Amino acid sequence: MKTPPGIQRETIENCKAGDEKAFEEVVLHYQKKVFNITYRMLGNLEEAKDLAQEVFISVFESIKDLKEEAKFDAWLKKITLNHCRNRWKYLKRRKYFNSDSLDDPVETEDGAMTKVISDPSDNPETLYEKKVIQQLVQRGLLNLKEDQRELIVLRDLQGFSYEEMGELLGLPEGTIKSKLHRARMDLKGILERSAH
Amino acid sequence: MDCEEARDRFSSLWEKELIPSEENKVREHLSSCPGCQEEWGRFEKTMQWLHSAGEVEIPNGFLPELYKKMGERKSKATPTEKAKGGWVSLPQSLKLPVQAVAMVAIVFLVLYLTKMMPIERGRLRESKPISSPLFAEKKSEQVFAQKEVEKERRAVEFHPNTRRSEDVEQAKTPVPGKKKLEEAYGPQMKAEAPSSKTEVGTNPPIDSRAVARLKVPSPEPKEIEKGLTAKDKLVAASKPPREIVLRISNQERMISLVHELVREFGGEIVTSEGNMVLASLPTNSFSEFENELAGLSASIGTDKEDVKGSLRGEPSEKREEADVKSQGSPRTATDQEKHTVVRILLIQE
Numbered sequence: 001m002k003t004p005p006g007i008q009r010e011t012i013e014n015c016k017a018g019d020e021k022a023f024e025e026v027v028l029h030y031q032k033k034v035f036n037i038t039y040r041m042l043g044n045l046e047e048a049k050d051l052a053q054e055v056f057i058s059v060f061e062s063i064k065d066l067k068e069e070a071k072f073d074a075w076l077k078k079i080t081l082n083h084c085r086n087r088w089k090y091l092k093r094r095k096y097f098n099s100d101s102l103d104d105p106v107e108t109e110d111g112a113m114t115k116v117i118s119d120p121s122d123n124p125e126t127l128y129e130k131k132v133i134q135q136l137v138q139r140g141l142l143n144l145k146e147d148q149r150e151l152i153v154l155r156d157l158q159g160f161s162y163e164e165m166g167e168l169l170g171l172p173e174g175t176i177k178s179k180l181h182r183a184r185m186d187l188k189g190i191l192e193r194s195a196h
Numbered sequence: 197m198d199c200e201e202a203r204d205r206f207s208s209l210w211e212k213e214l215i216p217s218e219e220n221k222v223r224e225h226l227s228s229c230p231g232c233q234e235e236w237g238r239f240e241k242t243m244q245w246l247h248s249a250g251e252v253e254i255p256n257g258f259l260p261e262l263y264k265k266m267g268e269r270k271s272k273a274t275p276t277e278k279a280k281g282g283w284v285s286l287p288q289s290l291k292l293p294v295q296a297v298a299m300v301a302i303v304f305l306v307l308y309l310t311k312m313m314p315i316e317r318g319r320l321r322e323s324k325p326i327s328s329p330l331f332a333e334k335k336s337e338q339v340f341a342q343k344e345v346e347k348e349r350r351a352v353e354f355h356p357n358t359r360r361s362e363d364v365e366q367a368k369t370p371v372p373g374k375k376k377l378e379e380a381y382g383p384q385m386k387a388e389a390p391s392s393k394t395e396v397g398t399n400p401p402i403d404s405r406a407v408a409r410l411k412v413p414s415p416e417p418k419e420i421e422k423g424l425t426a427k428d429k430l431v432a433a434s435k436p437p438r439e440i441v442l443r444i445s446n447q448e449r450m451i452s453l454v455h456e457l458v459r460e461f462g463g464e465i466v467t468s469e470g471n472m473v474l475a476s477l478p479t480n481s482f483s484e485f486e487n488e489l490a491g492l493s494a495s496i497g498t499d500k501e502d503v504k505g506s507l508r509g510e511p512s513e514k515r516e517e518a519d520v521k522s523q524g525s526p527r528t529a530t531d532q533e534k535h536t537v538v539r540i541l542l543i544q545e
Contacts, residue, residue, distance in 0.1 A: 056262055065287075181204070
């Protein structure tokens with residue numbers, strides 16, 4: 001989740017000063033990334049949308065405490081991850097993931113909500129196959145341990161560098177790599193079991 | 197390279213992070229081990245699926261909903277912030293010093309309360325006996341006098357027939373007593389004690405004495421007062437008369453003899469009614485007068501009773517002195533010192 005090129009340091013400064021237009025600019029630049037992390041971490045579109053909005057509210061409320069504008073990107077990732085962890089715990093306490101309410105993006109009627117960016121050249125069969133794969137991957141992710149899911153989402157779905165992950169998670173690169181490998185192997189096992 | 201070592205490097209092989217020599221070793225193992233080759237195939241597929249997942253589009257109306265939520269939060273938070281005086285909205289950089297100062301203030305307050313207060317109390321205790329012995333004495337006198345008056349009042353209330361109505365009136369309220377005092381002391385006391393309330397605080401000896409006088413049982417206070425001159429009244433009021441009882445056979449003769457004797461000793465008859473003679477005698481010749489009076493009686497059935505003198509004479513004299521000093525009248529003081537009032541009762545045998 002690298003800072004999009006359009007975002008300027010000045011925008012962050014204006015946002016800190018309480019400029020709502022600058023805040024809107026920040027939201028528009030980061031909303032998709034934030035929403036995708038929350039969605040992959042929670043697996044539910046409504047929860048993910050609500051959580052992403054909460055993330056931006058937190059940003060608006062606490063951006064004045066941000067000391068270095070240059071670190072806004074890392075700061076936003078941290079807020080997003082903390083919100084995801086808290087919401088996950090909250091939903092788990094309420095046994096949300098044990099119920100049938102787990103949102104399935106493939107089966108949702110509203111295509112706009114769950115539309116996956118796909119190759120326009122894909123034929124309907126390929127598109128369907130991709131949706132099935134999406135469903136399998138998302139369910140596989142939800143069956144992983146929380147920290148394993150975080151690693152896979154950040155590295156394999158969001159394309160974070162090991163350096164970024166180390167900074168965000170507060171772990172050495174080697175530890176992240178070994179943990180990530182274990183998470184991938186576990187996901188492979190989950191997908192194998194669900195496919196058969 | 198064994199299977200475990202090869203499988204541990206799947207992630208690194210996928211990300212092409214292995215050095216060429218190590219990558220070759222892994223690939224060599226995979227080509228020679230069908231189990232690891234199959235595992236590697238599944239791993240590759242999982243990674244492909246993950247990377248093919250792509251990004252999900254942002255739901256419509258994300259931003260308007262966000263603004264709506266923020267508006268709701270703001271409207272909810274505003275009254276709370278107002279109630280808290282905007283403390284929550286203050287930046288941390290301001291809050292922390294204020295909190296630190298408050299903490300220090302609390303610590304100092306606690307230290308003051310625990311350490312300083314006992315010293316203050318000690319000082320107060322020390323200063324009390326120095327500054328207020330007179331006040332304490334006055335207070336105790338007041339309390340004692342009040343108790344005495346209260347006792348009398350109760351006694352009167354419980355045994356109304358045992359006391360004369362005048363005494364009852366005297367005892368019921370301190371005001372008549374005060375009136376009598378005023379009569380006895382004249383305008384001087386009025387000037388000194390303008391009100392009963394201030395009297396308690398400012399001039400309690402007068403008040404206590406008045407109460408003490410009220411307490412002394414006097415057989416004929418009305419008669420005594422009638423015959424007293426202003427001077428004698430003062431003496432009588434401040435000093436209870438001594439009492440001498442003479443048992444005689446001839447009352448009239450004895451009365452005239454007593455009169456003569458009083459005059460002889462430089463005294464004067466205050467009143468003489470029936471079998472009672474009230475006389476004022478110089479104090480220095482009083483003992484001689486007493487002896488002479490005893491010798492006069494033919495029957496010599498003299499039965500002297502120095503009731504009040506012996507019982508209350510000394511403390512009352514002391515009080516008199518104090519009172520005289522407080523009144524600041526030298527003439528009255530000398531009169532009190534020089535004269536003794538005696539009541540002589542003649543009992544016919």
